Amino acid sequence: RRLAWLVAIGFGWLYGAGLECSPSQATVGKRWMGIKVTDAHGERMSFLRATGRYAAKYLSALPCFLGFIAALFSSRGLALHDRLADTRVVDSTRFHDTH
Numbered sequence: 001r002r003l004a005w006l007v008a009i010g011f012g013w014l015y016g017a018g019l020e021c022s023p024s025q026a027t028v029g030k031r032w033m034g035i036k037v038t039d040a041h042g043e044r045m046s047f048l049r050a051t052g053r054y055a056a057k058y059l060s061a062l063p064c065f066l067g068f069i070a071a072l073f074s075s076r077g078l079a080l081h082d083r084l085a086d087t088r089v090v091d092s093t094r095f096h097d098t099h
Contacts, residue, residue, distance in 0.1 A: 016057075017050035026092065036092040049085055056081035 019027045025036035025044055037053070039045045045053075060067025060080040067080030082088060 013051065013054050017047060017054045020053070021045050021047045021050040030089075031092070034091060034093050035089050038088050038090055040086045040088060042088070042090070045085075045087060049087065053081050053085035053087050056084040059084070 016027060020030075020037045021044065023044070024031060025038060030036060037045065037050075039049060057067075060070075071077050071079040071082075076088075078088070
């Protein structure tokens with residue numbers, strides 16, 4: 001049972017952090033929604049920053065997902081984990097080359 005939790009958390013970490021620091025900068029769901037995750041300068045983030053963002057999501061979930069809800073009241077739409085990791089979720093269609 002404990003091993004199953006560790007495997008689930010490990011898979012979630014590798015999936016989330018791994019894809020968000022990849023060239024696509026997005027998980028499958030984020031790609032489908034047309035969004036991606038960047039650092040504060042709009043650049044691709046490192047795996048270490050992506051790992052920190054993933055870990056900070058656990059804080060955003062406590063209590064009652066208030067860290068996620070905070071994005072609704074932030075002028076820049078930042079959830080707690082984005083503030084802590086100094087990351088941004090942006091519209092990926094704004095960055096496509098039109099030439």
